[in-house]
Amino acid sequence: MADDSSDIEVIPSPVAGPSKQSAPYLHRQAIGQELTRLDAELEKIEEDIGKLQALAALRREDRDKLLAELDDLSAPTKSKGKGKATGGTDYATDDFVWSPELKSKLRSVFKIQNFRLCQEGACNANVDGRDIVCVMPTGGGKSLTYQLPALLSPGVTLVISPLLALITDQVLHLAEAGIAAVKLTGGTSKAESRDIHNRLLAMATGRLGNEKEIKLCYVTPEKIAKSKSFLSMLQKVVNGGKLSRIVIDEAHCVSQLGHDFRPDYQKLYVLRQTFPRVPIMALSATCPPQVLQDLLKTLGMKPVSDGANATVGSTVYFSSPLYRPNLHYQVLPKPASAQAAIVAMKDYIMEHHPRDGGIIYCLTRKDAERVAEGIMKESGGKIKTGVYHAERRDEEKEKLHLQWRRGDVKVVCATIAFGLGIDKGDVRFVLHHSLPKSVDGYYQESGRAGRDGKDSDCLLFFRPADFSHIAAMMASERGGAAKLHAMLDFAQDLRECRKIAFAKYFSHSSQLSMSSWTTAEKNALAPCNHCDNCTRLPDSFTQRDVTLEAWQILRVVDAVKATGGQLTLAMLADLARGAGGGNYEVGGGRRGKEKMDLNLQAVCGGKVALKKEEVETLIVHMLVQRYLVEKYHQTAYNTVVYLGSGPLAVSLTRFSRDRLAIDAHAPKIECCFRAATRKRKSRSEKEGSKSSGKRKRQAGSSDEEEEESDADILDVAPEENQHMEEVSSDSESAAQVDWSYSMRDGSSKRRRTESTLNGDVIEID
Ligand SMILES: Nc1ncnc2c1ncn2[C@@H]1O[C@H](COP(=O)(O)OP(=O)(O)OP(=O)(O)O)[C@@H](O)[C@H]1O
Numbered sequence: 027m028a029d030d031s032s033d034i035e036v037i038p039s040p041v042a043g044p045s046k047q048s049a050p051y052l053h054r055q056a057i058g059q060e061l062t063r064l065d066a067e068l069e070k071i072e073e074d075i076g077k078l079q080a081l082a083a084l085r086r087e088d089r090d091k092l093l094a095e096l097d098d099l100s101a102p103t104k105s106k107g108k109g110k111a112t113g114g115t116d117y118a119t120d121d122f123v124w125s126p127e128l129k130s131k132l133r134s135v136f137k138i139q140n141f142r143l144c145q146e147g148a149c150n151a152n153v154d155g156r157d158i159v160c161v162m163p164t165g166g167g168k169s170l171t172y173q174l175p176a177l178l179s180p181g182v183t184l185v186i187s188p189l190l191a192l193i194t195d196q197v198l199h200l201a202e203a204g205i206a207a208v209k210l211t212g213g214t215s216k217a218e219s220r221d222i223h224n225r226l227l228a229m230a231t232g233r234l235g236n237e238k239e240i241k242l243c244y245v246t247p248e249k250i251a252k253s254k255s256f257l258s259m260l261q262k263v264v265n266g267g268k269l270s271r272i273v274i275d276e277a278h279c280v281s282q283l284g285h286d287f288r289p290d291y292q293k294l295y296v297l298r299q300t301f302p303r304v305p306i307m308a309l310s311a312t313c314p315p316q317v318l319q320d321l322l323k324t325l326g327m328k329p330v331s332d333g334a335n336a337t338v339g340s341t342v343y344f345s346s347p348l349y350r351p352n353l354h355y356q357v358l359p360k361p362a363s364a365q366a367a368i369v370a371m372k373d374y375i376m377e378h379h380p381r382d383g384g385i386i387y388c389l390t391r392k393d394a395e396r397v398a399e400g401i402m403k404e405s406g407g408k409i410k411t412g413v414y415h416a417e418r419r420d421e422e423k424e425k426l427h428l429q430w431r432r433g434d435v436k437v438v439c440a441t442i443a444f445g446l447g448i449d450k451g452d453v454r455f456v457l458h459h460s461l462p463k464s465v466d467g468y469y470q471e472s473g474r475a476g477r478d479g480k481d482s483d484c485l486l487f488f489r490p491a492d493f494s495h496i497a498a499m500m501a502s503e504r505g506g507a508a509k510l511h512a513m514l515d516f517a518q519d520l521r522e523c524r525k526i527a528f529a530k531y532f533s534h535s536s537q538l539s540m541s542s543w544t545t546a547e548k549n550a551l552a553p554c555n556h557c558d559n560c561t562r563l564p565d566s567f568t569q570r571d572v573t574l575e576a577w578q579i580l581r582v583v584d585a586v587k588a589t590g591g592q593l594t595l596a597m598l599a600d601l602a603r604g605a606g607g608g609n610y611e612v613g614g615g616r617r618g619k620e621k622m623d624l625n626l627q628a629v630c631g632g633k634v635a636l637k638k639e640e641v642e643t644l645i646v647h648m649l650v651q652r653y654l655v656e657k658y659h660q661t662a663y664n665t666v667v668y669l670g671s672g673p674l675a676v677s678l679t680r681f682s683r684d685r686l687a688i689d690a691h692a693p694k695i696e697c698c699f700r701a702a703t704r705k706r707k708s709r710s711e712k713e714g715s716k717s718s719g720k721r722k723r724q725a726g727s728s729d730e731e732e733e734e735s736d737a738d739i740l741d742v743a744p745e746e747n748q749h750m751e752e753v754s755s756d757s758e759s760a761a762q763v764d765w766s767y768s769m770r771d772g773s774s775k776r777r778r779t780e781s782t783l784n785g786d787v788i789e790i791d
Pocket residue numbers: 138139140141142145162163164165166167168169170311446447448449450451452477478479
């Protein structure tokens with residue numbers, strides 16, 4: 027084009043027109059000459075345009091031929107691996123011409139013997155230059171699907187990844203394997219950044235030998251969205267034919283319909299627009315159908331076809347099962363006092379994972395700090411802990427990350443800011459100190475355990491009373507209550523296999539196909555046989571008809587509302603059980619608060635005959651079932667979550683107490699409660715077996731072993747509960763006395779604690 031245009035002869039315009047002072051006939055002559063010149067010039071330009079148009083048509087033909095050739099190449103680059111019925115390409119084979127090299131680099135560079143499901147197919151499609159969407163669970167091994175092909179392709183693979191920690195981790199990991207990987211993030215120094223730019227430009231102009239090429243360049247999405255100079259440098263790399271592919275990690279962040287939308291991700295549409303011929307690979311752990319469609323549209327990718335039968339011109343789609351059989355899920359009752367909860371976690375780690383690395387997820391930064399300090403102290407410094415949350419400085423985060431990878435720090439106590447894509451394969455346990463805000467979050471966070479495929483434990487410490495705190499934190503989140511209810515339902519469920527619970531949740535909430543949970547060995551609805559619920563002994567819990575108790579609770583809620591009072595979960599549980607003498611507070615504001623007496627006998631025929639934990643469990647169950655609802659109240663300092671009658675309440679309260687049991691139209695409410703037992707083994711008895719709790723309780727384990735079920739962790743004897751009830755009932759103040767208990771601790775130290783109505787726990791012993 028440039029050459030052709032240089033033929034164009036541009037006739038200079040006359041510098042000055044004829045003088046107006048000249049005789050008119052001279053002036054007319056001059057104009058005539060000028061017109062002749064312009065006519066000649068226009069004729070020449072038109073001739074040139076014609077030539078250029080002919081040239082453009084020729085170039086278009088060349089381009090179309092090359093495109094057709096490229097499409098043809100997609101299929102026959104392999105020696106076998108013929109497509110299935112429709113003649114598409116089956117990428118899930120090892121019959122491609124590059125397959126031997128792929129396998130050899132897998133072993134020599136990554137020290138991995140065999141591909142996991144989907145990995146080989148995704149690698150093949152990558153080497154073949156296809157657009158790809160790859161959905162694999164957390165820890166499924168997504169990174170390999172672009173890192174390995176990067177070594178087989180000339181040029182650099184650009185990786186867009188959301189988190190600094192993730193990028194640092196990946197670059198570190200690749201450097202250890204001897205792969206030239208760099209990062210360009212906000213934290214990269216100017217000198218380093220200049221050096222990387224220079225190296226990339228040298229690659230673009232062919233001044234850098236192949237062996238010195240940067241193979242992977244990691245950037246954050248902000249770099250693409252905000253740095254024009256980076257895009258212009260990238261254009262040069264593309265023009266030099268040295269950008270082999272663009273990888274977008276956590277690609278679901280592109281879509282507003284997903285759970286983790288990030289505005290900078292949406293600006294990634296610019297990549298396809300600017301570099302239309304560079305293949306794009308989108309990676310994600312969860313990508314429901316509508317998010318997938320949104321993602322394809324935003325990133326300018328074509329509709330998908332299956333990786334085992336990929337049609338020409340489509341985006342090749344891979345997904346592997348979301349079920350990870352090496353993760354063993356358990357929900358454990360969380361002791362009431364903050365200190366006892368820490369001791370329970372410390373005991374668990376010391377007993378089951380004394381030398382392993384793990385994560386403890388906490389709800390708040392303060393919790394993470396407190397838990398880390400407590401675990402260090404309680405273990406006498408044996409469990410080295412670190413703290414990670416959003417407010418820690420970047421250097422501190424990076425340092426902790428390194429220490430954790432090396433094993434100098436064993437346990438990271440963290441908020442959810444920690445973990446997205448963290449590449450530490452041998453995380454043997456993930457404990458949740460508090461209930462996660464959603465099942466999606468729980469799946470992701472717990473999924474950071476056992477990424478190397480080995481057995482690992484996912485323990486959730488749960489007590490219904492934690493609800494108020496978490497609900498208050500989620501008050502402003504759209505759809506937050508529904509997400510929390512699903513999580514509460516999961517945590518309180520003592521019967522359904524955890525794998526099935528996940529499968530049902532995701533198929534319902536994200537329309538993810540049930541088949542996402544099917545593996546070669548098990549179909550989606552087959553129980554895992556190793557989670558707490560699959561291995562739970564029948565007598566470790568009871569399922570009871572609690573219709574009357576639910577009715578009483580709703581009557582209490584209505585009675586308190588009628589006097590202008592409001593109740594939190596803890597207050598409602600106490601009041602319904604007659605604790606604190608049936609007192610509750612009403613009013614507020616200028617009038618100040620005053621105490622009211624609730625005559626339980628008159629309101630609902632007496633006290634609710636359940637233990638404290640049971641009433642709390644039932645209240646949560648009623649929330650999930652919509653007999654109760656949250657009422658958020660914003661004070662100057664915080665959000666308080668009160669409970670009110672839910673939409674289903676009237677279906678129960680319209681009956682009198684007497685008619686409840688006999689009227690066929692009255693709903694029946696059932697609830698599962700953990701059975702309390704005093705039976706526990708001494709520490710020395712337990713030392714014999716170091717395997718984790720869930721494996722002890724697998725079908726076929728001995729009776730004696732099976733006695734060590736969740737129930738014994740509760741370890742509150744009925745007499746003690748009785749005592750507890752008496753103490754709390756006798757209490758004069760609004761505060762109530764509670765007993766906390768430690769888990770799996772032979773000495774079974776009990777502490778007397780006072781827990782105030784707002785849920786704060788004060789040690790008084
Ligand atoms: N084929 C394999 N065989 C054994 N280990 C593997 C294999 N592929 C990957 N791994 C290991 O599995 C772990 C998880 O891999 P990777 O970080 O790629 O997971 P991921 O899918 O990106 O997870 P996340 O979504 O959390 O980022 C890593 O330690 C990796 O080395």
